Amino acid sequence: MGIKGKKIAVLSGKGGTGKTLVSVNLATLISEANYVDCDIEEPNGYLFLKPKNIKTEKVTREVPLINHDKCTGCKKCVEFCKFNALAYTSKLIVFENICHSCGGCMLVCPEGALSTKEREIGRIEIGKSSGVNTYTGFLKIGEPSGTPIIEKLLDRVSTSPLTSIIDAPPGSACTTMDSIKDADYCILVAEPTIFGAHNLEMVYDLVELFEKPFGVVLNKTLDGENPSKDLCVEKDMKILLEIPFDEELGRINSKGHILINESKKYKEMFGVLLNKITKEVGR
Amino acid sequence: MKELLILSGKGGTGKTTIAGAFIKLAQAQAFADCDVDAPNLHLSMELKDEAKVKDFHGMDKAYINQDKCISCGICKENCKFKAINYDGDKNKYTINPYGCEGCSVCQFLCPEDAISMEKDVAGQLILYDKEQIFSTAKLKMGSGNSGLLVSEVKKQVKSTNRGIEFSIIDGSPGIGCPVIASITGVDMILLVAEPTISGISDLMRIIDTANHFKVPMVLTINKYDINEDLSKKIEAICREKEIDFVGKIPYDKKAVEAVNKRLTIVDIDCQAGKSIKKVFDKTMNLFLKNKENE
């Protein structure tokens, strides 16, 4: 019933608006839940949840392995590769960092000189923080694509009977899309600046494209203008919660502490948010 | 033309706010926004003239001609990017342009020659070049190829060829392709750090990334008074990593005010603005001093 087994993605166009704050605190409040950190370039949730019993799984992708004895230098693979990851001088060379792992070169080679080998692109760490199962992805520095890592993370929770909170990367590029693909509901987090509103509109377009039900959390709100709120009104976006700017919150957060564990006020606030989300997801 | 790049690792530390201030203080004649996924710098800059907009093509994308397609499914079976959808009701295969990476394996394998590779607009390059030069871009939602677009944004600035001394570049968050593309060839990186556990974690990753390129780095701490203990920790990291510390900036609510008025933080009278001016002086001194050593 409600949100059990459901996947709730938390996203924001702009970085630093409070995605991880919302994700970590929701997961902690639900208590028997999965927290999935898809911000594989700069994962942060584990710093708050401090999971134990960590199991690490390497994530790899396939790149060509050349059998130079079989290679005749016909260069069909060099000509085929749309990414220009192959070159032939006196022998065939592959540039693994450019290769997109499409498998094309192996298919076009008439001599069967290309097979595959694994190249490490990152890792996932699975741990436990009280009742929360944590899944954190790390992209190896310099690797161009983290999609396989996000796929692995989501695969680990795809059949889970627990609620999964998915902490998405900022922006609206391919990794964000990968993260929300299977989401049942999306929470958009926005801050009250025109930067925030501008980027909120980006992720609004994204969730609309994916036809995902969603709601908005306005974070760090101040007295005065709130361009993000104005945008919500204009586009008829449901506002789930407004979290006023609070230095105390900033301080607790800066230390890597989980807000609802330190403050009754915020535990109640997130309780209200969770109820609203449960209702929305139930529709 | 020398390039100063502003990076942070973590989002929301104040890169764009500081970049805008620097551009104003330096009266920079050339600047760029390399956060092509979520560009914001233009919102603080007074841009009077009209922009020159150019389509940016990423990889070609596959397209299935339904008249020729016999629904054999070989394309979907072999697509490593899961970019081909099958509609069971209609027995129809279609390409998902958001997933397609343009490898053309499907085209190669299609027994009916029903697949073609078509030009795809992945974003737009934007250039203002009347008085000042401002180069930026917007990547279409869901696109990859951001690294190349960032390179194009930087190239646009250089191509205007007006003998301008230096340019200031607002970078993007993270450590991925767009960040790497923005780092190549720059003369100095200004790291904007935030005194939080997350901020420090992300800072370490961006320092590692930037170290590959052997570009000199300097660092400022923004919103330092959120947590003065962690601010001190960051200063220690600077000493350890031999990164010049160029000063710190207090949290200032007026930053929000300035941004929302479409001004830079040095356009209004506030503490943060005063501190940024000092950071600016120190940074530019090092940035331009390096230049003289060449």
Added chain:
Amino acid sequence: MIIAIPVEKDAKESLVSEHFGRSNYFLIYNTEEQEYKFIENSAAKSSGGAGIKAAQIVVDENAEVLVSPQLGQNAADVINEAKIKIYKAQVGTIKENLQALEEEKLKLLSEVHEGYHGN
């Protein structure tokens, strides 16, 4: 001897290009025949790996020497594997660079940059 140089325009008076991978053309100059051949650089419109593709073009033209302003790591790997000598180009015209090369005034390209990483 065959010399390859990335150039702006397909004309003898052209300046040497600032780029390698994304230069507009390559000059393939044959010192024995004193022949100038200009080929369009098809690598320039690549989405990524332009340096590698441009290097392949230079290799396929059987160049023995490359005169280039700069070179990314990946492109350099290809050129080095093919045992092609690389000299650092001077800012200027084709003529100036060919002359400097002949007079042994050009330095070997020692600094290879990280490359634009698939761009």
